[in-house]
Amino acid sequence: MPTVHDDAHRTTLRARIEHMKRIASAFGLLAALPTLAAAQPAAQPAAGVAAARDAWRQMTGYITRAAEQMSEADYAYRPVASVRTFGQLVGHVAGAQRVYCAAVLGDAPPREDAVEKSATTKAALVAALKESTAYCERAYAITDAQAAASVQSMGDAGTKLSFLAFNATHDAEHYGNIVTYMRMKGMVPPSSQPR
Numbered sequence: 001m002p003t004v005h006d007d008a009h010r011t012t013l014r015a016r017i018e019h020m021k022r023i024a025s026a027f028g029l030l031a032a033l034p035t036l037a038a039a040q041p042a043a044q045p046a047a048g049v050a051a052a053r054d055a056w057r058q059m060t061g062y063i064t065r066a067a068e069q070m071s072e073a074d075y076a077y078r079p080v081a082s083v084r085t086f087g088q089l090v091g092h093v094a095g096a097q098r099v100y101c102a103a104v105l106g107d108a109p110p111r112e113d114a115v116e117k118s119a120t121t122k123a124a125l126v127a128a129l130k131e132s133t134a135y136c137e138r139a140y141a142i143t144d145a146q147a148a149a150s151v152q153s154m155g156d157a158g159t160k161l162s163f164l165a166f167n168a169t170h171d172a173e174h175y176g177n178i179v180t181y182m183r184m185k186g187m188v189p190p191s192s193q194p195r
Contacts, residue, residue: 048161049147053140056168059175060133063093065190066178067129072122074185084116086181090125091116093174097132100167101139103153104160112154140164 067090075087084092095115102109115128139160147161158166179189 048144049140049142049164052161052164052168056136056140056164056171059168059171060093060097060129060136062175062190063090063171063178064126064129064133066175066182067122067126069187069190070122070182070185075122075125077181077185079181079184084177086178087120087122087125088116089174089177089181090129091119093171094119094125094128094132096170097136097167099153100163100170101132101136103151103163104139104142106151109153136167139167 070086075090076085078085078088092113092115095110095112098115099109099112115125115132119125119128142160144161147159147164149160150157151160151163153163175191179191182189
């Protein structure tokens with residue numbers, strides 16, 4: 001049975017998806033899909049999916065490095081009682097990625113909070129994040145023609161590309177949280193570390 005939290009989370013997700021659709025439209029990604037798809041060989045991802053994939057890979061890479069670098073003890077850290085712990089953030093990203101990518105792949109989505117509620121150790125959370133990232137690689141391998149198809153998830157509808165773009169943006173949103181947590185612990189976040 002859905003809780004008030006679940007309903008509020010769905011409402012927030014719907015608002016974010018609508019926002020991402022507006023952003024994608026502003027960049028012309030959705031409008032350009034038919035042209036891009038016609039210009040690209042059908043067997044490889046093209047410009048729209050590639051742009052979303054590149055942004056997502058960067059963010060999930062940063063999140064994974066941060067998850068590996070944070071100490072086990074600091075997985076319980078939260079700046080204030082009303083926000084997720086560092087570990088819960090990692091679990092949330094892992095779970096949300098599975099939901100968005102399942103929509104793109106046509107798989108039954110898991111509960112978005114499944115990882116956040118079940119994984120409690122650093123090792124389990126890092127493993128779940130890496131597993132969801134590997135799963136999402138399949139979703140980001142579709143072509144622009146495939147990305148133009150409409151899908152539904154959690155009561156929201158959009159193109160596969162909009163779900164891929166939203167997943168990347170969602171990861172970026174929570175990487176921003178992670179940066180703050182790391183800075184508060186005196187750490188340098190991955191995106192600011194020497195290359």
